[in-house]
Amino acid sequence: MKSQKPFRFTFWTAIFGILLILGLYATFVRFYYGLGASTNLSDKFPWGLWIGFDVLCGVGLAAGGFTMAAMVYIFNIKRLKPIVRPAILTAFLGYLLVIVALLFDLGQPLRVWHPLIMWNPHSVMFEVGWCVTCYTTVLALEFSPVVFEKLRMEKPLRWIKNITVPLVILGVIFSTLHQSSLGSLFLIVPEKLYPLWYSSLLPVHFFVTAVAVGFAMVIFESFLSARAFNKQLEKPILMEVARILVFILAIALLIKIQDITRLDKLGYLFINTTETWFYWAEVVIGLIIPMIMLAIPKIRRNDHALFGGALMVVIGFIMSRLNVSITGMEAYTQANYFPSWMEASVTLMIVAIGFAAFRFIAKNFPIFEESEPLPAVAQKVIRVNVVKKADLTKKVTAY
Numbered sequence: 001m002k003s004q005k006p007f008r009f010t011f012w013t014a015i016f017g018i019l020l021i022l023g024l025y026a027t028f029v030r031f032y033y034g035l036g037a038s039t040n041l042s043d044k045f046p047w048g049l050w051i052g053f054d055v056l057c058g059v060g061l062a063a064g065g066f067t068m069a070a071m072v073y074i075f076n077i078k079r080l081k082p083i084v085r086p087a088i089l090t091a092f093l094g095y096l097l098v099i100v101a102l103l104f105d106l107g108q109p110l111r112v113w114h115p116l117i118m119w120n121p122h123s124v125m126f127e128v129g130w131c132v133t134c135y136t137t138v139l140a141l142e143f144s145p146v147v148f149e150k151l152r153m154e155k156p157l158r159w160i161k162n163i164t165v166p167l168v169i170l171g172v173i174f175s176t177l178h179q180s181s182l183g184s185l186f187l188i189v190p191e192k193l194y195p196l197w198y199s200s201l202l203p204v205h206f207f208v209t210a211v212a213v214g215f216a217m218v219i220f221e222s223f224l225s226a227r228a229f230n231k232q233l234e235k236p237i238l239m240e241v242a243r244i245l246v247f248i249l250a251i252a253l254l255i256k257i258q259d260i261t262r263l264d265k266l267g268y269l270f271i272n273t274t275e276t277w278f279y280w281a282e283v284v285i286g287l288i289i290p291m292i293m294l295a296i297p298k299i300r301r302n303d304h305a306l307f308g309g310a311l312m313v314v315i316g317f318i319m320s321r322l323n324v325s326i327t328g329m330e331a332y333t334q335a336n337y338f339p340s341w342m343e344a345s346v347t348l349m350i351v352a353i354g355f356a357a358f359r360f361i362a363k364n365f366p367i368f369e370e371s372e373p374l375p376a377v378a379q380k381v382i383r384v385n386v387v388k389k390a391d392l393t394k395k396v397t398a399y
Contacts, residue, residue, distance in 0.1 A: 016352050023349020026342035030104055038342040045335035047105075049343045052325035054101030054350060056182055057318050058094055059132070060206075063214030064221075065091025065139060066168075066175040071244075073168040080241070082234055085146060085367050086225060087218050092139040093357050095132065097350050104346055124184045131178030138171040146365050180207040186324055194328040196268050196279045199259050202324075208252045209286075209317055215245040216290075216313035221358075223307045228359060231368065233303065242294045242306055245313065249291040256283060278319065278327050286316010 030038040041048050068087040071077045103109040115129040141160060148157035183206030190198055199205070219238050226233045260266060269276065290309040299305045330337060339347075361367065 016356060019345070019348050019352045022345040023352075026345045026349075027104075029342060030346070031109075035107065038340065040337055040340045040343070042335060042337075044333045045329070045337040047325055047329075048337055049326075049339040049347055050101055050105040052322045053318070053347055054105070055098055056321040056325055058098040058101065059179065059182060060210040060213050060317060060321065061217055061314070062091040062094025062098070063175065063179065063210040064217040065094075065142070065214075066135075066171045067211055067214035068218060069142065069168045070172050073165050074172065080237055082368070083218055083222060083237055083241075085143075086221060086362070087214075088139060088142050089146075089358060089361060089367055090217065090221055092136070092143050093354050093361075095136040095139060097354050098132070099136070101347070101350055124181050128178045128181045128185070131174045131181070135171060135174035135178065138167055138174060141167055142171065146367060150365050175210075176207065179210040180204065182206050183324075189329075192329055192332040193324065194275045194331055195263075195265055196260075196275060197324050197328040199263060201255065201259050204255060205252070205259075205320075208248065208255060209320060212245060212248040212252055213313055213317040215241050215248065216310040216317070219245075219306060219310035220314055223303075223310075225362065225368070229362065229368075235301075235303075238306060239300045242300050242309065245310075246291055246295045249287050249294075249313070253283070253287045253291065256287070275323075275327060275331065278323050282316055282319040282323055285312050286320060287313075290316070 026038060035041055039048060039050075064087040068080060068084050072081050072084050099112075103112060106112060115126050116133060120126045142164075144160050145157055148154075148160065180203035183202035183204070186193055186198070186202055187200070218241055222234060222238055225231065260269070269279070290312040293299050293305060293309040293312075299309070326337065
């Protein structure tokens, strides 16, 4: 029997412990004393870091689950299959943590189930709530084969594999609906949201950027997993994912350019305001630079450049969601919102728990599948007999 390694106290273990202690203290303050004692939120600015990062960014960063599942099971790109399970695990954990984070922000967290029973079909939040609930259920079913394999439960494993494709299609439908609906939430505040971000195409922007960051997160987590578990990087697969990512980034950039031009907002791009600088940072860091980098095959083949490009997409995506939910709102509300240390500590605790949960599950369950072997032709060893110049001279002389 394989012996378990004893617990080792490392730098990252210490960081995790500190984040956990601070986050638990902030959790106590939040639920015992309320939102006013633990946050810098107000009636003027009711949505802060917990909605902007934990929910809007969290749901988008978990988009790798439906994008990779769609690539493999709907578009039938089977060579991407080895990275589907880690992507689904990331998405599943991401959605569970989004639901946990939502409990912190709700004034009445015990009523989180109300939208499921007390229907309000005219509300976008009702649709988001239902879709997130349904998609989390789909992710649980998509992840269940990993558990069944671990527990050697053959019958339910066969059953769930038989409905994989319908499950993936359902997941894509739910994801498309609520990823875009998160953008629809801001359509009702045209006078509050800064003009550079307000557009009737906000749902399209949210969906396309979610797809892009889904692919970027697959590259990002593959690199971290390779380092954490000392495993070989799926380089050919990640290069192909990066190639698809370039295409999605180009679409996202074209939509942004077309939107700014269509709405005659080019003048806002050259006004010296905080919003302008944040908008340029979002576009340049998150779209233009990584798109150019990853479009060059030589850069895609470099491990660090590939990781750097994906990381820039992730950072740009987070900036874009925070710009819409926080930066773009501040000028109208005049609230000068900045998250309290308790808000930040809860967010960091949730992120740390996500990393720890991924590590624990990846170490104890069959998450990483082996890559499909290369075709026999490619594996065949070609023997080349090198004829030395001296031997050739001898043969010519003999003749």
